Amino acid sequence: MFSKVLIANRGEIALRIIRACRELGVRSLAVYSDADAEAPHVREADEAVNIGPAPSSQSYLLGNHIIEVAKEHRAQAIHPGYGFLSEREWFARAVRDAGLVFVGPPAEAIAAMGSKTAARTLALLHNVPVVPGTTETLKDLDSARTLAESFGYPVLLKAAAGGGGKGMRMVREATELEASLGAAQREAKNAFGDDAVYIEKFIEGPRHVEIQILADSHGNCLSLGERECSVQRRHQKMIEEAPSVAVSSDLRQRMGETAVRVVRAAGYVNAGTCEFLLGADANFYFLEMNTRLQVEHPVTELVTGFDLVQWQLRIAAGEKLPSVHNDIRPRGWAMECRITAEDTAHGFLPSTGRIDYLRIPSGPGIRWDGGIETGTNVGLHYDPLLAKLIVWAATRELAIERMHRALLELTIDGVETSRDFHLRLMEDGEFRRGEIDTQWLERRLPSLTSVAPPEEAVEAAVIAAALLADRDRGRGPARSDSTAYTATKPGLALSQPLYNESGESDGGDRWRRTARLEGLR
Numbered sequence: 001m002f003s004k005v006l007i008a009n010r011g012e013i014a015l016r017i018i019r020a021c022r023e024l025g026v027r028s029l030a031v032y033s034d035a036d037a038e039a040p041h042v043r044e045a046d047e048a049v050n051i052g053p054a055p056s057s058q059s060y061l062l063g064n065h066i067i068e069v070a071k072e073h074r075a076q077a078i079h080p081g082y083g084f085l086s087e088r089e090w091f092a093r094a095v096r097d098a099g100l101v102f103v104g105p106p107a108e109a110i111a112a113m114g115s116k117t118a119a120r121t122l123a124l125l126h127n128v129p130v131v132p133g134t135t136e137t138l139k140d141l142d143s144a145r146t147l148a149e150s151f152g153y154p155v156l157l158k159a160a161a162g163g164g165g166k167g168m169r170m171v172r173e174a175t176e177l178e179a180s181l182g183a184a185q186r187e188a189k190n191a192f193g194d195d196a197v198y199i200e201k202f203i204e205g206p207r208h209v210e211i212q213i214l215a216d217s218h219g220n221c222l223s224l225g226e227r228e229c230s231v232q233r234r235h236q237k238m239i240e241e242a243p244s245v246a247v248s249s250d251l252r253q254r255m256g257e258t259a260v261r262v263v264r265a266a267g268y269v270n271a272g273t274c275e276f277l278l279g280a281d282a283n284f285y286f287l288e289m290n291t292r293l294q295v296e297h298p299v300t301e302l303v304t305g306f307d308l309v310q311w312q313l314r315i316a317a318g319e320k321l322p323s324v325h326n327d328i329r330p331r332g333w334a335m336e337c338r339i340t341a342e343d344t345a346h347g348f349l350p351s352t353g354r355i356d357y358l359r360i361p362s363g364p365g366i367r368w369d370g371g372i373e374t375g376t377n378v379g380l381h382y383d384p385l386l387a388k389l390i391v392w393a394a395t396r397e398l399a400i401e402r403m404h405r406a407l408l409e410l411t412i413d414g415v416e417t418s419r420d421f422h423l424r425l426m427e428d429g430e431f432r433r434g435e436i437d438t439q440w441l442e443r444r445l446p447s448l449t450s451v452a453p454p455e456e457a458v459e460a461a462v463i464a465a466a467l468l469a470d471r472d473r474g475r476g477p478a479r480s481d482s483t484a485y486t487a488t489k490p491g492l493a494l495s496q497p498l499y500n501e502s503g504e505s506d507g508g509d510r511w512r513r514t515a516r517l518e519g520l521r
C-alpha cells in the first residue's frame with residue numbers, strides 16, 4: 001500500500017477519501033484553493049498545500065501543478081475524486097508519466113469510453129445491447145432522414161463526444177429534423193469542440209439504472225449490483241437508491257454480466273460504472289461508462305459492505321479482489337439525498353451565504369458524507385453539493401421513513417438548500433410506490449415545489465405569528481440578524497411540537513404534522 005496519497009479534490013469527496021486513507025494507514029495530502037483555506041478537508045488531511053486562487057481553472061484543474069506538488073511532497077499516488085480531473089485522459093497519462101499512480105482507470109480506458117460512438121461500437125462487438133441507432137456520425141441531412149425513418153420517430157440526436165445529457169436533441173417528426181440537426185451540431189461544437197452527432201431511437205420513460213463494478217489489475221472483475229438513479233432534474237441526480245425496485249435477481253445477474261463484458265472489452269481497471277436505460281418492458285440498453293468514483297457510491301457500499309474508496313486504493317496499489325462472485329447480493333435498502341445549496345422554490349437557483357447553523361442527523365442507519373460545517377462560506381465557484389445524506393434500512397419502505405426522519409433532524413441555516421424539497425419527495429405517493437422513471441421528477445416538479453399548506457397549517461401560522469408579535473411587543477423592529485425569531489427556524493420549530501414533555505413522539509399523523517410544521521416557517 002502507498003504511504004502517502006494526494007487528493008486532487010475538495011468538499012465531501014475529499015473528506016471521504018481522507019477517511020479511507022486513514023483507515024488504510026495512508027497519509028493524506030490535501031490541496032486547496034484560496035477559497036478553501038478554512039475548509040474541513042484541509043484541516044482533516046495530514047498535510048495540505050495551497051494550489052491557487054478560487055476559480056477551479058486556476059487551482060483544482062491545474063493537473064500539471066498538482067503533479068508537481070505530489071512529487072515535491074513525496075506522495076506516490078493521486079486520487080482525483082469525481083468531477084475536476086477525474087475523467088481527463090491527459091491527466092491520467094501525465095500522472096503515470098511522472099512515475100506516480102493514478103487512482104482510477106488507465107488513460108486508454110478513459111479514452112475508449114470518452115467517445116460515445118466508440119463505446120457503442122465496442123459494446124456491439126461484445127454482444128452488449130445498445131439502443132437501436134448508429135455508430136457512425138451523421139454525414140448530411142439526407143442520410144439522417146433515411147436513418148431516422150428506419151428507426152422510427154421519435155429519435156434522439158446525441159453528441160459523439162458528449163455524455164451526461166449534454167448536446168442531446170429529441171426529434172418528434174421528420175419536419176423537425178433539419179433544424180434539430182443544425183442545433184445539435186452547434187451545441188456539440190460549443191460544448192465539446194466537436195460537432196459530430198449520431199442518432200438513436202428515443203426510448204420513452206426509461207429508468208436510469210447503473211451497475212457498479214470493480215476490476216483489479218490481475219484480470220478479476222466484480223459486479224456490485226445496481227443503483228436506481230431515475231430521480232433527476234436536468235440530468236442532475238437528486239436521489240439514488242440501491243437496489244432498484246425494477247431489478248429482479250435474474251435481471252441483476254444479466255445486467256452485471258453485461259457490465260463485466262464492457263469492462264473487459266475496455267481493458268478497464270479500478271472502480272467504474274456502466275449506465276443503462278431500463279425500459280418499462282425490462283429490456284436494458286448500455287448507454288455509457290463513467291470512468292470514475294461516482295457521487296452516489298455510498299448506497300452501493302451500504303448494501304454490499306464493500307468500501308469502494310478503500311478498494312480503489314487497494315486496486316491501484318496492485319492488490320487482488322476477493323473471489324466472491326456469487327456471494328454479492330444486496331442486503332436491505334440504501335437511499336441517498338443530495339443536499340445542495342439551491343433554492344428549489346425559485347428554479348433551483350444556486351444559493352450562497354455563510355452556514356451559520358448546522359444540525360447533522362444521526363441515530364440508527366444514518367450516514368452523513370458532508371463537506372460543510374458551521375462557518376463555511378458557500379460561494380459560486382464550485383458545485384452546489386453540500387453533503388449527501390444516506391440511510392440504510394431493512395426494506396425500501398423503512399428506508400424512506402428513516403430518510404424522512406433524518407431530513408426532519410437536519411437543519412442548515414444561512415443558505416437555501418434542497419432539504420425541504422427532499423422531505424416532499426419522501427412524502428410523495430408515487431415515489432413511495434417506486435413509480436419513478438427519468439421523466440418523473442420534471443413531471444412532478446410543479447406539485448413538489450408549490451405545496452399549498454393545509455388550512456390548519458395556515459391557522460397555526462397565524463397563531464404563532466400572533467404569539468411572537470405579543471412576546472416581542474415594544475422591542476422595536478427586529479434586526480436582520482436577530483435571534484428573536486428563532487422559533488421560525490426549522491430546527492426549533494420542529495423540536496417543539498414533535499415531542500411531548502416526556503420526550504416521546506406525539507404519535508400524530510406524520511405527514512400532516514410535517515405540513516403543519518412547514519406552515520410555521
Ligand code: MV4
Pocket residue numbers: 131156163164165166200201202203204206207208229230232235275277287288438439
Ligand atoms: C436516452 C433517452 C431515451 N432514449 N437515449 C440522458 C443522459 C445520457 N446519459 C443519456 N440520456 C438519455 N438517453 C435514448 N435513446 C433518455 C435519456 C434521458 C435520461 C437518461 C438517464 C437519466 C435521466 C434522463 C433524463 C432524460 C433523458
